[in-house]
Amino acid sequence: MVELKVNGAVRQVDAAPETPLLYVLREDLQLNGAKFGCGLGQCGACTVAIDGAPAFSCLLPVGLLAGREITTVEGLGSPDKPGPLQQAFIDEQAAQCGYCIAGMVMRAHTLLARNPSPTDDEILEHMSPNLCRCGAHMRIVAAIRRASSRKEASRSQRGAL
Amino acid sequence: MRFGHLVTLLIVVALVGFGLTFLQSRPLKPVDPPRRQSFDDAQVRRGATLAAIGDCASCHTAPNGPAYAGGVALETPFGVIHGTNITPDPDTGIGRWSFAAFERAMREGTDQAGNRLYPAFPYNHFAKLTDDDLKALYAFVMTRQPVRAQTPENRLRFPYSIRGLVTFWNWLYLDDKPFKPDPRQSDEWSRGAYLVEALAHCGACHTPRTKWGGENSKARFDGGDAEGWWAPPLNGSTPALEPWDAERLTAYLRSWDDRHGGAVGPMAAVTANLAKAPDADVKAIAVYIASHFGQPDVGKKVRLEVLLSRPEPDLGDDAGLARGRDVFKGVCAQCHETGAQVPFTVQNLAQHTSLFAPTPDNVLRVALHGIRTPAGGFGPIMPGFAGSLTPQQLGDLARYLRARFTDLPPWPDPTAAARRLMNQPEGPAPAPAVAPKAWATAQ
Ligand code: FES
Ligand code: FES
Numbered sequence: 001m002v003e004l005k006v007n008g009a010v011r012q013v014d015a016a017p018e019t020p021l022l023y024v025l026r027e028d029l030q031l032n033g034a035k036f037g038c039g040l041g042q043c044g045a046c047t048v049a050i051d052g053a054p055a056f057s058c059l060l061p062v063g064l065l066a067g068r069e070i071t072t073v074e075g076l077g078s079p080d081k082p083g084p085l086q087q088a089f090i091d092e093q094a095a096q097c098g099y100c101i102a103g104m105v106m107r108a109h110t111l112l113a114r115n116p117s118p119t120d121d122e123i124l125e126h127m128s129p130n131l132c133r134c135g136a137h138m139r140i141v142a143a144i145r146r147a148s149s150r151k152e153a154s155r156s157q158r159g160a161l
Numbered sequence: 162m163r164f165g166h167l168v169t170l171l172i173v174v175a176l177v178g179f180g181l182t183f184l185q186s187r188p189l190k191p192v193d194p195p196r197r198q199s200f201d202d203a204q205v206r207r208g209a210t211l212a213a214i215g216d217c218a219s220c221h222t223a224p225n226g227p228a229y230a231g232g233v234a235l236e237t238p239f240g241v242i243h244g245t246n247i248t249p250d251p252d253t254g255i256g257r258w259s260f261a262a263f264e265r266a267m268r269e270g271t272d273q274a275g276n277r278l279y280p281a282f283p284y285n286h287f288a289k290l291t292d293d294d295l296k297a298l299y300a301f302v303m304t305r306q307p308v309r310a311q312t313p314e315n316r317l318r319f320p321y322s323i324r325g326l327v328t329f330w331n332w333l334y335l336d337d338k339p340f341k342p343d344p345r346q347s348d349e350w351s352r353g354a355y356l357v358e359a360l361a362h363c364g365a366c367h368t369p370r371t372k373w374g375g376e377n378s379k380a381r382f383d384g385g386d387a388e389g390w391w392a393p394p395l396n397g398s399t400p401a402l403e404p405w406d407a408e409r410l411t412a413y414l415r416s417w418d419d420r421h422g423g424a425v426g427p428m429a430a431v432t433a434n435l436a437k438a439p440d441a442d443v444k445a446i447a448v449y450i451a452s453h454f455g456q457p458d459v460g461k462k463v464r465l466e467v468l469l470s471r472p473e474p475d476l477g478d479d480a481g482l483a484r485g486r487d488v489f490k491g492v493c494a495q496c497h498e499t500g501a502q503v504p505f506t507v508q509n510l511a512q513h514t515s516l517f518a519p520t521p522d523n524v525l526r527v528a529l530h531g532i533r534t535p536a537g538g539f540g541p542i543m544p545g546f547a548g549s550l551t552p553q554q555l556g557d558l559a560r561y562l563r564a565r566f567t568d569l570p571p572w573p574d575p576t577a578a579a580r581r582l583m584n585q586p587e588g589p590a591p592a593p594a595v596a597p598k599a600w601a602t603a604q
Pocket of ligand 2: 095096097098099100101131132133134135136
């Protein structure tokens with residue numbers, strides 16, 4: 001039995017301590033936002049927040065996470081009530097196949113929590129570990145800009161990097 | 162009495178006068194910034210190559226800043242010092258420097274106005290450059306885009322804040338005799354010696370420094386410090402076991418060597434530059450450095466064989482090591498225990514020099530911040546675990562790595578080191594992109 005704190009709730013999971021967090025989230029907790037891309041920390045599809053910092057859940061055994069605060073994309077809102085960052089992704093239509101998006105949202109979330117008005121350079125720098133195979137990058141950046149508290153953030157600026 | 166006062170006064174006046182003449186040099190006449198057309202294209206190109214081998218940009222280009230416009234803060238034991246603007250901007254750069262002024266700065270460490278420069282600028286090496294190479298470097302810097310950027314003030318502790326005192330340092334450490342090839346060695350070796358000693362200034366980091374910040378000539382290449390990273394020895398005194406030869410060094414210096422891995426930390430910028438330098442020059446550097454490593458040591462060879470073939474050691478009932486093993490198995494093994502199946506991993510971590518270092522800092526820095534390749538580049542990517550692992554977990558991991566992959570005594574307190582490093586900024590540059598061609602041939 002492993003105890004995990006996920007999206008504010010304490011969850012008991014019947015999993016071996018070496019099981020990657022990603023598997024537990026998807027298979028035991030039915031939190032299917034985070035995706036399996038590479039399993040090697042190279043793509044970011046599995047990104048979640050651990051105590052407010054971005055982490056690759058494919059490379060984190062649950063046994064190492066006692067007492068840590070885990071946030072997944074489901075923790076930011078629901079399809080009926082999306083959170084502001086999720087709404088910004090919707091408004092900018094920032095997805096193609098969508099496979100990378102939960103990871104993108106979570107990585108962006110950790111940036112905005114610590115720096116509500118990042119510059120474009122800061123956004124690119126922070127987001128660089130996450131890959132998007134569809135090439136939705138410009139819209140993803142536009143969504144992050146929209147969700148930021150930057151004054152000039154607006155749809156008309158999409159792509160103007 | 163009055164006569165006594167007069168003598169004292171005269172002595173003081175003489176000393177001050179003398180002081181001004183020897184703690185400073187005379188200013189050199191400013192010139193109009195030389196025009197682009199006054200330099201020959203081939204010379205500018207040669208200067209670009211030399212500037213890359215000399216790694217000028219690491220200190221003179223700020224991260225994400227305009228090229229050569231300065232502003233890089235260097236932590237030294239004497240305080241913080243900033244790389245200067247060496248673009249040809251007439252007011253904030255070196256636009257008004259004649260070649261004579263440039264040459265004096267490079268050979269004597271004195272700027273155009275006659276002020277001493279601090280030896281963080283390795284003029285003790287550049288003093289040995291040939292006139293031709295200096296001219297090419299001058300042609301290169303004077304044809305860069307001028308950038309108006311005031312170099313920030315240094316923050317050096319007293320008395321190091323007095324530039325004139327560098328005069329004494331120069332007496333001790335500045336050897337301005339021209340470079341002399343060793344007739345007993347090959348031309349390639351001599352070329353390497355020249356590049357390493359006069360231009361690439363490898364000793365600036367890889368030779369330990371004396372109390373006064375000079376390179377300790379009695380301990381050449383015995384290993385030193387590079388912006389807080391351990392710069393390993395470049396000779397037989399290295400604690401690491403995997404042997405170096407000219408071929409492996411060439412591969413490493415250009416990108417990646419499958420027996421040792423690739424450069425990280427401040428060395429990454431060096432290899433990124435050398436990847437673009439002429440083959441013959443990089444090879445010459447490798448030949449020269451390899452000669453300092455000497456022939457592979459038999460004792461080390463045997464120890465390495467034991468490490469490479471031994472099964473996982475018995476951890477006894479050490480709970481910390483067991484926790485470290487759990488971290489390793491859960492977090493690292495997916496890539497690092499595949500027998501080099503994952504690109505840019507070595508067969509066995511016992512081949513990495515950093516595990517044999519006197520402190521866990523290099524290993525921890527990589528574990529904390531990972532290894533990045535510039536966007537669009539081809540090269541190693543390792544995620545950093547600063548946010549996801551605790552200092553305790555990182556410390557346990559470092560202890561385990563040391564016990565599992567080396568035969569050296571444990572590091573004193575890796576957990577404290579992890580805690581200290583976690584609170585430090587990430588530090589320099591991503592690792593160099595590797596040319597896919599180089600990678601393919603290395604396989
Ligand atoms: S699945 Fe975790 S980084 Fe790719
Ligand atoms: S939207 Fe398809 S991978 Fe990013």
